[in-house]
Amino acid sequence: MPIKPPLNDRALHLLKVLVERYIDEGQPVGSRALAKEAGLNLSPATIRNVMADLEDLGLITAPHTSAGRMPTNSGYRLFIDTLLTVRPLEEQFIRQLNEEIVQQQSPADLLEATSRLLSETTHMAGVVMLPRHETQTFTHIEFLPLSEGRLLVILISGQQEIQNKIIQAPREFTPAELQAAANFLNSRFAGRDVSQVKETLLREVRDAREKLSQELLDAAHLSELALNPAAPPRKPLLVSGEINLMDFSELAHIDQFRHLFETLHQKEDMIRLMDRCIQSPGVKIFIGEESGHRAFDQCSLVTSSYSINDRAVGVLGVIGPTRMEYERVIPLVDLTAKLVGAALNLQSLPPS
């Protein structure tokens, strides 16, 4: 016998309405309610038949015999991939958001504010992964002698980001030597990537080790030390508004919330997860366990990478219950990533 196409337009439409309604109300949706909402002039009984089909396909589920249905994670996935109609953001709102972002003084402030804004506008948790050290542009370096052969390295990179680091010099250097080393690096490498600079330096030293004087070798060694991300920007992940997540009943169970909170703050896993999003542009969505983390069972993560000079350097997004208003959140994350990128580009004025 011919199997009827499991997903005709009507079923899809009903799924869409069901998901929207569930996102709105947070209650399992029954056949009667869905019949009214759908505007298809069908009786609850008919709706029930369709719902039974959708349940067979694993798209919706009922918490118990006599409750309505709610979307499963696959249901959400299908909804997001093919049914979702995003709601465009209001001009007014966009302007305000941009306002708040560009008024920040430094890149660090900017990204912190962004994390806060993400959480405030969505009433969920905002996350921002800072630009990786390696992908930053080398702009200027300076050495300052401290006591006992230690040196303070000041490294200014692309976005006017300033890094301080104290290193142990391989030997004593005179101020003149330090100045010379700094001058060399500054004139030769300004504008290149920090990681490139290091590579180039290493290669050149290797290729020409014999021909170089001890002084030069020392200086090169020094520079190499200075460029090492020895002090990686302490946990390059900003999380804010975690507490908002307590407002969602599905996450508000003490131990579950605690687990979630800890995963969010024990940042390694988060960083690894978000790192995967940096590759391809546009908004990415992880639903439930898709993120590979038990603690996120009932959560979705909506992310987008942001770029400086057309190059993706970081990732930002929000975390909330799977039951979130994707139609609003997705364009918001998308927009925020673009605004942040633009603002960071503006802030990166080259030093003299």
Add this chain to the structure above:
Amino acid sequence: MPIKPPLNDRALHLLKVLVERYIDEGQPVGSRALAKEAGLNLSPATIRNVMADLEDLGLITAPHTSAGRMPTNSGYRLFIDTLLTVRPLEEQFIRQLNEEIVQQQSPADLLEATSRLLSETTHMAGVVMLPRHETQTFTHIEFLPLSEGRLLVILISGQQEIQNKIIQAPREFTPAELQAAANFLNSRFAGRDVSQVKETLLREVRDAREKLSQELLDAAHLSELALNPAAPPRKPLLVSGEINLMDFSELAHIDQFRHLFETLHQKEDMIRLMDRCIQSPGVKIFIGEESGHRAFDQCSLVTSSYSINDRAVGVLGVIGPTRMEYERVIPLVDLTAKLVGAALNLQSLPPS
């Protein structure tokens, strides 16, 4: 008729045992239990009479007619002020703690680790208020010209703490002028307080305005800008282990916890509160509303200031439920403050 002394030794002893027991178990203590615990060979009935007296004095209270009694905030206060016997810390534990503190690389790391350690060892929340900018020792300053008349100021203060700041120069300066200004400040003021330096500078300029050349005035103005704490170290308060507070049933009610969490992170109030502790040395304890904050109704705050060169520069402590093990927490906070002070002193090596 002669009113019998309301608080004889026996009553005090019973109060002490009751508080200890309540801290241990978290359950209201009944007369039978207290009779056994107290070791006084009294019957529950007698105990009941004493308990009634203590209740009249507002030191203990019963949540309902037929539950045991639990301490009120005044009860805790009396307990802490006159009944508490602190338990000395184990040598072994002290060594470990010190180990963890001194192994940190920088003052910033050290204080962050301290906050974490406070929360981990007490299973409550740890707070550390960073040294105020003003009370830091001026050690070294450097100016780096950027584009468009902006200058990067690098200010090294007492504890090897490095501050970067970008300022708009009042006019263009030549590198030589900048060098001269830096040299002047470094040679003249090294080792003084940052705030003192600023004051002195202002005064001298005011006193001798007419006699000074425009160049010198400009340089002074520049230095003044540079020393302004224009970018106050972003919220100088580290909080960690907040989530631990969820484990205490008395704080685990969603909305109450949320309020607490927000107060803790909306740092202004916390900073103001802890600032009051910096004046006098030793451990300070705020019980319940003593801290002046509704959100802390059921919390106690145990703090101590820590010192560099015998001068109190910051405050640290823990926050937990009023029902905390004061006998262990108090010596712990005390010790931690001392270890942190010592470690910070060690780390402050003057630059060459």
Add this chain to the structure above:
DNA sequence: TTTTAGCACTCTCAAATCGAGAGTGCTAAT
């Protein structure tokens, strides 16, 4: 063939009831 009305059935949730247990306050005896 698709849709619908009807109906018995299932399950949850909130309210009501109940008994056990803990602890009290008071009184009278020691």
Add this chain to the structure above:
DNA sequence: ATTAGCACTCTCGATTTGAGAGTGCTAAAA
């Protein structure tokens, strides 16, 4: 001053109950 005894109060968990919501199935209608 202390204690035994006792009636009383209150909480807490288990159990019951009824209302409400929603389902699946069947048979009739379109």
